[in-house]
Amino acid sequence: MTSVRIREMTASDIAEVTAIENESFSTPWSEASFLSELGSTGSVCLVAIEDGSVIGYVCASCVLDEGHILNLAVRPDRRRMGVGRMLALSALKGLYSLGCRTVFLEVRESNTAAKRLYESIGFRVLGLRRDYYHRPREDAVVMVLRLR
Numbered sequence: 001m002t003s004v005r006i007r008e009m010t011a012s013d014i015a016e017v018t019a020i021e022n023e024s025f026s027t028p029w030s031e032a033s034f035l036s037e038l039g040s041t042g043s044v045c046l047v048a049i050e051d052g053s054v055i056g057y058v059c060a061s062c063v064l065d066e067g068h069i070l071n072l073a074v075r076p077d078r079r080r081m082g083v084g085r086m087l088a089l090s091a092l093k094g095l096y097s098l099g100c101r102t103v104f105l106e107v108r109e110s111n112t113a114a115k116r117l118y119e120s121i122g123f124r125v126l127g128l129r130r131d132y133y134h135r136p137r138e139d140a141v142v143m144v145l146r147l148r
């Protein structure tokens with residue numbers, strides 16, 4: 001892998017971000033959802049850049065001392081190279097600097113790759129939200145990490 005850097009997402013990244021989003025999720029966020037998230041108070045939206053292209057992104061938000069990872073994906077041909085972990089750790093740093101001390105997320109129960117990634121950086125399972133997802137209908141595993 002050539003060098004990958006993480007930087008803040010800007011509006012001009014959103015076309016590339018949405019292309020990855022569409023390949024990664026059955027109910028993808030629209031360009032408008034990303035734009036709205038970028039403009040929200042307490043948002044941490046980052047992209048991973050390789051050779052001038054977006055190869056992954058993460059969106060998280062912080063309200064008071066609570067953070068939430070909203071969205072994370074890596075371009076299919078760049079997966080399993082550590083980019084997802086880099087993005088998640090960078091988002092946690094951003095959330096911490098905004099004052100978050102506890103971070104939550106939901107993940108499909110069948111999404112082993114994401115669950116392993118989150119566990120590898122310290123997230124623990126808190127419980128299940130029944131039928132949280134649709135297309136296909138599935139429970140969400142709720143995970144939590146206390147930041148220090």
Ligand SMILES: CC(C)(COP(=O)(O)OP(=O)(O)OC[C@H]1O[C@@H](n2cnc3c(N)ncnc32)[C@H](O)[C@@H]1OP(=O)(O)O)[C@@H](O)C(=O)NCCC(=O)NCCS
Pocket residue numbers: 024025071072073074075078079080081082083084085086106107108111112113114116117118120
């Ligand atoms: C989940 C996702 C973001 C992981 O990104 P990635 O760049 O491939 O992940 P990394 O290379 O940083 O992997 C970090 C760790 O996660 C785990 N992991 C990642 N992919 C995995 C897989 N396919 N199977 C099992 N474990 C996996 C491993 O523990 C890995 O560490 P290791 O390579 O040292 O064993 C990526 O698979 C993706 O975009 N999936 C589709 C979108 C998605 O499901 N997002 C999460 C929504 S909650």
